[in-house]
Amino acid sequence: MKVQVLQENLQRGLSIVGRAVATRSTLPITANVLLLTDNGRLKLAATDLDIAISAWVGAKIDEPGATTVPSRLIADFVASLPAATVNLEIPERGRQVKLECARNESTINAMDAEDFPKIATLAGGNAIEIDPKALRKAIERVEFAAASDDSRPVLTGVHVRSEGTKLTFASADGFRLAVADIELARAPEEPIEVVVPARALREVSRLLGDAAETVEMRLNTQKTQVQFTLTDVELVAQLIQGTFPNYSQLIPSEYTTRVRVSLEEFRREARIAAIFARDGSGIIRLEIFPGDGMPGRLKVSARADEIGNNEGEIDASVEGDASKIAFNSRYLQDVLGALTGDEVALEMTSPSSQGVFRPVADEGYVHVVMPMFVQW
Amino acid sequence: MEPAPTVLHVDLDAFYVSMELLRHPELRGMPVIIGHPNARGVVSTASYEARRFGVHSAMPSSTARQLCPNAIWLPPDFSFYGPASSAFHAILRDFTPAVEPAGADEAYLDVRGSERLFGTGPEIAATIRARVRAETGITASIGVSANKLVSKVASDAAKPDGMLVVSPGTEAAFLAPRKLRDLPMVGARTAAVLESLGVTTIGDLAALPESLLVAKFGNHGRELRNRAHGRHAGRVAEGRGSARSISRETTFGEDESEAGRLRAILRGQAERIATDLANTGRSARTVSLKLRFPPFETITRARSEGPVDLADDIYATAVSLFDAAWAENGRRPVRLIGVGVSGLQPRARQLRLGETPARDALAGTIAAVREKFGDGSLMRAAELGDRH
Numbered sequence: 003m004k005v006q007v008l009q010e011n012l013q014r015g016l017s018i019v020g021r022a023v024a025t026r027s028t029l030p031i032t033a034n035v036l037l038l039t040d041n042g043r044l045k046l047a048a049t050d051l052d053i054a055i056s057a058w059v060g061a062k063i064d065e066p067g068a069t070t071v072p073s074r075l076i077a078d079f080v081a082s083l084p085a086a087t088v089n090l091e092i093p094e095r096g097r098q099v100k101l102e103c104a105r106n107e108s109t110i111n112a113m114d115a116e117d118f119p120k121i122a123t124l125a126g127g128n129a130i131e132i133d134p135k136a137l138r139k140a141i142e143r144v145e146f147a148a149a150s151d152d153s154r155p156v157l158t159g160v161h162v163r164s165e166g167t168k169l170t171f172a173s174a175d176g177f178r179l180a181v182a183d184i185e186l187a188r189a190p191e192e193p194i195e196v197v198v199p200a201r202a203l204r205e206v207s208r209l210l211g212d213a214a215e216t217v218e219m220r221l222n223t224q225k226t227q228v229q230f231t232l233t234d235v236e237l238v239a240q241l242i243q244g245t246f247p248n249y250s251q252l253i254p255s256e257y258t259t260r261v262r263v264s265l266e267e268f269r270r271e272a273r274i275a276a277i278f279a280r281d282g283s284g285i286i287r288l289e290i291f292p293g294d295g296m297p298g299r300l301k302v303s304a305r306a307d308e309i310g311n312n313e314g315e316i317d318a319s320v321e322g323d324a325s326k327i328a329f330n331s332r333y334l335q336d337v338l339g340a341l342t343g344d345e346v347a348l349e350m351t352s353p354s355s356q357g358v359f360r361p362v363a364d365e366g367y368v369h370v371v372m373p374m375f376v377q378w
Numbered sequence: 379m380e381p382a383p384t385v386l387h388v389d390l391d392a393f394y395v396s397m398e399l400l401r402h403p404e405l406r407g408m409p410v411i412i413g414h415p416n417a418r419g420v421v422s423t424a425s426y427e428a429r430r431f432g433v434h435s436a437m438p439s440s441t442a443r444q445l446c447p448n449a450i451w452l453p454p455d456f457s458f459y460g461p462a463s464s465a466f467h468a469i470l471r472d473f474t475p476a477v478e479p480a481g482a483d484e485a486y487l488d489v490r491g492s493e494r495l496f497g498t499g500p501e502i503a504a505t506i507r508a509r510v511r512a513e514t515g516i517t518a519s520i521g522v523s524a525n526k527l528v529s530k531v532a533s534d535a536a537k538p539d540g541m542l543v544v545s546p547g548t549e550a551a552f553l554a555p556r557k558l559r560d561l562p563m564v565g566a567r568t569a570a571v572l573e574s575l576g577v578t579t580i581g582d583l584a585a586l587p588e589s590l591l592v593a594k595f596g597n598h599g600r601e602l603r604n605r606a607h608g609r610h611a612g613r614v615a616e617g618r619g620s621a622r623s624i625s626r627e628t629t630f631g632e633d634e635s636e637a638g639r640l641r642a643i644l645r646g647q648a649e650r651i652a653t654d655l656a657n658t659g660r661s662a663r664t665v666s667l668k669l670r671f672p673p674f675e676t677i678t679r680a681r682s683e684g685p686v687d688l689a690d691d692i693y694a695t696a697v698s699l700f701d702a703a704w705a706e707n708g709r710r711p712v713r714l715i716g717v718g719v720s721g722l723q724p725r726a727r728q729l730r731l732g733e734t735p736a737r738d739a740l741a742g743t744i745a746a747v748r749e750k751f752g753d754g755s756l757m758r759a760a761e762l763g764d765r766h
Contacts, residue, residue: 174731176730177728252731283723283724283726285724285726328726354729354734354735354738354739355734372729372730372731372733374727374728375726375727375728375729375735375738376659376724376725376726377659377724377725377726
């Protein structure tokens with residue numbers, strides 16, 4: 003194997019696949035990154051067996067071949083090299099990779115590419131094309147509400163389901179539920195319903211960055227794997243098997259109080275209240291006062307027995323009755339952070355039933371948070 | 379306005395020893411050590427006679443035995459000291475709600491605001507000493523000054539059975555001649571560093587430039603210097619000792635030996651405690667059970683499992699503690715039974731998706747009815763077991 007590649011291309015490729023490298027594994031080779039020549043380019047790949055990321059970078063292939071080297075070592079090394087051409091060479095039946103760049107030369111012990119876990123590239127099955135900005139927005143709106151503990155594995159994933167040209171992403175950790183929709187240009191050949199690990203989607207969102215080209219999402223025919231194909235990058239993840247709870251019944255269709263406020267002001271008051279809440283019981287209380295012709299008010303407060311109290315008020319358009327509800331400070335901040343647009347609406351029926359958050363100018367998102375049952 | 383000496387540090391003199399001397403008056407004047415004399419034991423408390431040999435609290439028993447081979451050793455009997463400790467703290471709370479317990483046998487008080495009722499700080503200190511002696515039979519020493527630090531040093535200096543008032547403005551002069559180690563916050567390591575600088579008294583320490591202390595100890599050095607001058611900003615933590623627990627007890631005129639009746643009483647006590655918790659908007663981390671067998675043999679058992687506030691949950695824990703503790707004690711007739719909760723915190727429970735707070739709502743309704751119509755207005759059928 004003999005390859006010439008620009009330092010900056012190699013560095014970029016290594017940092018992309020580095021996120022899939024296993025950090026704790028019983029299979030030592032998964033701490034390595036796979037390097038192989040592929041149709042006139044250099045392919046880099048890494049996997050922790052749950053997800054795999056492959057990236058292709060431009061290179062001059064003098065002699066085809068494949069090898070694996072420790073990911074941390076080569077990534078740190080390449081990142082420190084000057085911006086110049088890197089010569090990568092493995093002698094016939096050699097056990098070491100030789101790297102030369104400018105006047106720097108090193109050898110790195112390699113492990114045989116034959117022993118590296120096979121990384122599938124899915125073909126066939128069921129595929130859809132998704133706008134990258136819409137995909138990234140949907141992921142960012144739901145991934146944080148997925149469960150972080152494994153007690154119910156299916157809840158650590160994001161439920162992805164299609165209905166015609168609508169693709170719905172949903173996650174729930176038992177206390178809250180986030181549902182985001184995407185409009186597809188074309189409906190999939192057959193309807194989709196899978197549970198994708200939230201972690202895989204977080205990586206997809208990161209890989210998307212500011213990408214403008216359409217993303218392909220493909221399921222294999224056995225519905226055990228999903229593949230996201232971006233420009234020069236592929237991510238393959240094992241799907242989570244199991245039945246995702248039927249969440250539609252958890253989104254109330256009616257409310258007795260609806261309050262509409264500036265998202266920016268609500269975020270600010272919640273952030274201030276959170277400072278007090280973190281020293282107390284982590285509770286932020288919301289009180290809603292209709293205006294009777296005048297603008298109504300939303301009061302945001304928190305108290306910590308040993309520290310003190312905080313109370314903030316913002317103008318609000320209130321529909322329905324005066325009401326109050328208390329939320330876990332983190333859950334409230336999470337949902338306000340995920341919302342976009344100028345205004346947010348909160349719908350509720352009682353202090354002990356679901357609070358429903360929606361961006362006012364966007365039908366495509368709803369977030370349900372169960373309140374804290376507190377003494378008022 | 380010149381601050382008044384309103385901060386008291388009250389410390390019972392050789393508490394455990396003094397308690398033992400109440401029931402063993404023949405040991406007065408002798409070196410008495412409370413603790414286990416075996417190889418791995420430590421000294422809990424030593425009488426002043428034993429202290430003259432160099433014995434002090436927390437010293438390994440083996441060392442104490444060498445220093446004072448003739449000492450009389452008694453094992454600690456906490457069930458005997460507990461009621462006296464409670465009585466002691468109750469006396470303090472008669473003078474101000476600002477009582478900060480610092481252990482079974484000591485506490486800080488700030489009596490500011492109580493002067494019109496009970497007199498000046500030194501006058502209140504004198505009254506407290508008289509009442510402690512009259513009501514518990516043992517003596518207390520008290521330091522009085524404008525802050526906790528100086529009062530603590532003063533009460534140590536006043537021991538035993540004494541009282542020392544340090545007027546505001548004279549703190550530094552009071553501390554100056556004292557040994558370095560008398561100053562709280564100066565441990566063995568700090569003392570060793572300071573001694574290498576030629577510092578032996580608190581006054582020597584106060585004379586060191588702040589820059590030097592900061593260089594040696596960082597921010598700790600600045601605080602050290604403040605303390606050496608008798609300056610201390612720590613406030614008496616008000617109310618820490620007030621509603622830290624809620625309990626209900628029933629003493630029987632005739633010792634009770636019937637399990638059903640005892641459980642029914644526990645049920646009633648759990649209901650009352652749940653009502654108290656509901657009214658103050660709190661939940662509790664720990665549930666405890668108290669049983670007394672005649673004449674005065676008292677046992678307590680406690681268990682902490684997540685916050686509880688509902689009567690059903692308090693009862694479930696209390697009854698399982700009771701069943702185990704009663705069986706252990708041969709199911710003997712019971713003189714007193716009681717349930718308590720502690721580890722109180724604001725009540726709050728994160729609801730799960732799809733959950734309704736029906737249980738909480740029922741508890742709230744029951745509490746509201748009892749609040750309005752009295753404890754007896756609404757009872758669980760299970761409580762009726764104790765009405766023959």
